Amino acid sequence: MEFKSKDFSDAKRVLKLRQLSVGLTGRPDADPVLNGIDLDIRAGETHCLVGESGSGKSVTSLAVMGLLPKDALEIQGGLIELEGAEITNAKPAQMRELRARRIAMIFQEPMTALNPVLRVGEQIEEVLNMHTEMSRAEAKKRTIDMMEQVHLPDVERIYSAFPHQLSGGQRQRIMIAMALILDPDLLIADEPTTALDVTTQLQILKLISEMQERHGTAVLFITHDMGVVAEIADTVSVMQKGRIVERAPIRELLTNPKEEYTRTLLAAVPNLAPRPARAAAGAGDVIKVEGLEMTYGGTGFFRKSAGVKAAQDVNFSIAPGRTLGIVGESGSGKSTVARCVMRLIDPTGGAVTVAGKEIARLSRRQLQPHRKHFQIVFQDPYRSLNPRWTVARSLCEGPINFGTSKADAMAHAAELLELVNLPRDALDRYPHQFSGGQRQRLAIARAVAMKPDLLVADEAVSALDVSVQAQVLDLLDDVQDRFGIAMLFITHDLRVAAQICDEVLVMQKGLVVEHGPAGEVLANPSHDYTRKLIEAAPGRHWDFANFRALETMRATQGAIS
Amino acid sequence: MAETPQSRHSAFQVLTGLFSLPAGARVGIGPILAAVILVIIVMAALLAPYYVPYDPLAMNAMARLKPPSPEFLLGTDPYGRDIFSRVMTGGRVSLLIGIGAAAVSVAVGLIIGLVAGYFRTADSIIMRIMDSLMAIPAILLAIALVALNGPSLGSVIVAITIPEVPRVVRLVRSVVLSAREEPYVEAAIALGSSMPKILMQHLMPNTFAPLIVQGTYICASAILIEAILSFLGAGVSTEIPTWGNIMAEGRSYFQIKPGLIFWPGLMLSLCILAINLLGDTARDLLDPRMKKREG
Numbered sequence: 001m002e003f004k005s006k007d008f009s010d011a012k013r014v015l016k017l018r019q020l021s022v023g024l025t026g027r028p029d030a031d032p033v034l035n036g037i038d039l040d041i042r043a044g045e046t047h048c049l050v051g052e053s054g055s056g057k058s059v060t061s062l063a064v065m066g067l068l069p070k071d072a073l074e075i076q077g078g079l080i081e082l083e084g085a086e087i088t089n090a091k092p093a094q095m096r097e098l099r100a101r102r103i104a105m106i107f108q109e110p111m112t113a114l115n116p117v118l119r120v121g122e123q124i125e126e127v128l129n130m131h132t133e134m135s136r137a138e139a140k141k142r143t144i145d146m147m148e149q150v151h152l153p154d155v156e157r158i159y160s161a162f163p164h165q166l167s168g169g170q171r172q173r174i175m176i177a178m179a180l181i182l183d184p185d186l187l188i189a190d191e192p193t194t195a196l197d198v199t200t201q202l203q204i205l206k207l208i209s210e211m212q213e214r215h216g217t218a219v220l221f222i223t224h225d226m227g228v229v230a231e232i233a234d235t236v237s238v239m240q241k242g243r244i245v246e247r248a249p250i251r252e253l254l255t256n257p258k259e260e261y262t263r264t265l266l267a268a269v270p271n272l273a274p275r276p277a278r279a280a281a282g283a284g285d286v287i288k289v290e291g292l293e294m295t296y297g298g299t300g301f302f303r304k305s306a307g308v309k310a311a312q313d314v315n316f317s318i319a320p321g322r323t324l325g326i327v328g329e330s331g332s333g334k335s336t337v338a339r340c341v342m343r344l345i346d347p348t349g350g351a352v353t354v355a356g357k358e359i360a361r362l363s364r365r366q367l368q369p370h371r372k373h374f375q376i377v378f379q380d381p382y383r384s385l386n387p388r389w390t391v392a393r394s395l396c397e398g399p400i401n402f403g404t405s406k407a408d409a410m411a412h413a414a415e416l417l418e419l420v421n422l423p424r425d426a427l428d429r430y431p432h433q434f435s436g437g438q439r440q441r442l443a444i445a446r447a448v449a450m451k452p453d454l455l456v457a458d459e460a461v462s463a464l465d466v467s468v469q470a471q472v473l474d475l476l477d478d479v480q481d482r483f484g485i486a487m488l489f490i491t492h493d494l495r496v497a498a499q500i501c502d503e504v505l506v507m508q509k510g511l512v513v514e515h516g517p518a519g520e521v522l523a524n525p526s527h528d529y530t531r532k533l534i535e536a537a538p539g540r541h542w543d544f545a546n547f548r549a550l551e552t553m554r555a556t557q558g559a560i561s
Numbered sequence: 562m563a564e565t566p567q568s569r570h571s572a573f574q575v576l577t578g579l580f581s582l583p584a585g586a587r588v589g590i591g592p593i594l595a596a597v598i599l600v601i602i603v604m605a606a607l608l609a610p611y612y613v614p615y616d617p618l619a620m621n622a623m624a625r626l627k628p629p630s631p632e633f634l635l636g637t638d639p640y641g642r643d644i645f646s647r648v649m650t651g652g653r654v655s656l657l658i659g660i661g662a663a664a665v666s667v668a669v670g671l672i673i674g675l676v677a678g679y680f681r682t683a684d685s686i687i688m689r690i691m692d693s694l695m696a697i698p699a700i701l702l703a704i705a706l707v708a709l710n711g712p713s714l715g716s717v718i719v720a721i722t723i724p725e726v727p728r729v730v731r732l733v734r735s736v737v738l739s740a741r742e743e744p745y746v747e748a749a750i751a752l753g754s755s756m757p758k759i760l761m762q763h764l765m766p767n768t769f770a771p772l773i774v775q776g777t778y779i780c781a782s783a784i785l786i787e788a789i790l791s792f793l794g795a796g797v798s799t800e801i802p803t804w805g806n807i808m809a810e811g812r813s814y815f816q817i818k819p820g821l822i823f824w825p826g827l828m829l830s831l832c833i834l835a836i837n838l839l840g841d842t843a844r845d846l847l848d849p850r851m852k853k854r855e856g
Binding site: 379 | 751755758766
């Protein structure tokens with residue numbers, strides 16, 4: 001795979017951080033949040049900050065922007081220099097001027113970063129009106145020009161559109177246009193593609209590097225995604241617990257990481273080579289879905305509208321001990337299928353047979369005794385456990401509903417904690433006392449407590465850091481081996497799908513476009529859309545865990561072209 | 562609801578969570594002063610029969626319209642009744658109505674709100690009924706009820722409660738509507754928990770914090786409405802002194818005896834001010850967003 005390899009040692013230094021320390025406001029004795037950060041970014045360079053959540057990546061960017069929340073964090077030492085001028089203790093008014101002209105920032109979620117009640121064109125223009133002497137006509141012309149530069153289609157129409165009328169990718173383009181319109185020297189991008197689909201992500205990454213080349217901007221790019229790093233970085237700094245533990249040019253970091261932490265971080269990145277399919281653990285199918293259909297709306301009281309077809313003609317079956325992955329971008333209908341299977345929503349057509357019983361048409365009451373056969377693990381571990389309940393109470397809820405005595409349920413809960421590698425004393429604690437990964441283990445334990453035949457994992461590892469992700473995937477694997485559970489795994493991440501699925505089903509706009517063994521679908525896709533998805537996966541030619549290029553994918557690449 | 566040791570434990574946790582101050586939260590002198598004043602007023606009203614020097618209803622033709630003196634602390638009214646005894650005793654009814662109306666509105670509103678929030682079909686019907694109830698002015702309703710049933714404590718509480726219930730229902734419903742989308746509620750459905758169990762154990766605890774705040778506002782406004790109703794002659798019978806009817810009787814003697822209006826009015830204002838201040842403080846402490854904005 002090709003990495004960027006330009007030498008920047010002659011380029012002008014845009015940002016310089018020396019021994020930057022940030023700590024809790026008014027508590028210089030407490031552990032610092034950032035501890036002696038050194039960083040140099042030169043004109044035209046893309047410097048990636050990578051690390052797990054809580055490592056201090058975002059705090060670094062906020063410190064540079066002068067946007068630290070005053071009542072919580074403060075700079076306690078060190079130096080921030082922008083093009084040779086110190087701005088460590090710049091006044092708010094000074095920083096405001098700097099933020100517009102010299103440093104710009106784009107955020108993860110463009111919907112919340114844009115004002116929902118102003119037209120997007122006006123929002124870009126406002127930057128010009130506030131910081132330049134341009135006339136209105138000039139400002140509008142400049143705005144339109146900038147919108148063309150970020151490749152927005154039909155610029156005149158989008159100029160007068162509101163943020164909610166645009167797609168996520170278009171909104172992010174608007175944010176980029178707004179950030180770059182005053183031609184800043186430094187662009188800080190804080191996880192700008194994390195909320196986007198892979199194909200959109202690829203376009204935005206391309207756009208950022210194109211704009212960088214055109215304007216010679218220095219980019220500080222914050223991300224947790226090693227694939228993205230491999231695609232765009234010149235230099236990488238790995239952060240852990242408020243320190244930079246390793247810094248190296250991209251190729252060197254990926255082929256020959258020096259620090260143990262970097263190695264573990266890279267080793268946890270799943271590669272795109274699919275796992276070998278496993279044999280079924282038993283005869284028959286645990287779940288059989290036939291012609292599943294879900295249409296939202298369309299049942300108006302007075303008139304019938306067409307409705308939105310979230311899923312159409314979905315067919316699959318899963319044998320015990322096997323995993324079927326449903327992959328697709330947002331809006332493809334993959335979660336709708338999961339929710340129909342769980343009967344959290346009522347499908348409008350088709351049949352779902354779980355453990356020998358047709359459940360798509362059962363009433364809520366009829367369904368109740370059957371619920372123990374299928375369980376679900378949700379995406380967000382912070383919201384899937386009742387914050388007011390102890391772990392023990394959450395784990396016992398299901399079994400007690402099905403007539404297990406309280407004492408037995410408690411005993412079983414303690415065993416389950418061992419199974420998911422949590423200490424026994426976790427039983428009396430509350431969810432907020434656990435980390436995201438630990439909570440996801442608890443959610444898995446709660447589902448497994450029901451001894452289900454089918455486990456639905458709806459983006460169950462998407463909110464977790466890669467190292468934690470790997471552990472949770474291992475746990476799911478282990479649980480599946482032990483109990484021969486069939487698993488329906490919903491994910492947008494092809495890497496994760498490759499790691500865990502025996503079979504893959506690709507969905508697009510509510511339709512199944514491809515369905516087959518994981519090895520077949522991921523290595524040798526037959527549908528255009530699948531191919532597009534795979535090609536958009538950042539860093540797909542690199543085997544991060546083994547610090548080398550991925551041989552098999554090269555072969556596939558040949559097969560595609 | 563508290564059938565297991567665990568749930569009792571967690572209810573306890575919720576309560577301590579509500580009343581223990583979050584780390585770093587500062588309570589100003591205002592709320593503390595308000596709490597002290599309120600405690601004094603409540604104690605004074607509760608213990609009134611044991612310390613007031615005169616029977617608040619005993620007339621004394623020999624001591625009409627006396628000025629304040631060691632014998633009559635705040636003077637006497639036109640019937641020779643001791644104003645101090647009457648004002649202190651009058652707080653009993655006012656506070657009883659305030660707390661009674663708040664408790665009844667919150668309890669009724671909570672049940673109806675839970676049902677409206679959880680069942681889509683019931684929702685539209687219940688909310689339209691609530692909308693129409695909201696259109697009834699408390700004072701007119703009270704006058705109508707008193708005309709029908711005669712002046713009594715019950716009619717006053719009912720008259721205040723009816724227009725307050727829809728407000729509580731709306732509050733509870735909105736909390737339930739957002740809470741039931743939480744994945745932990747969906748997980749409970751998947752775990753086969755019954756509907757009453759989900760309602761009582763997963764959804765209801767979310768409503769407690771906003772209800773406490775709403776309760777204080779209802780309490781304050783009920784005390785005020787009671788005073789207005791008594792003043793208009795539509796409150797509890799004049800045989801029981803309340804702040805409202807003491808002021809009503811004092812109206813004609815305002816020129817020669819301003820204390821008749823001043824003292825019950827002062828008690829009323831202090832009491833309402835204290836309750837509202839505590840309500841605001843509770844709101845700020847319970848709502849993390851408000852806290853951030855202030856800090």
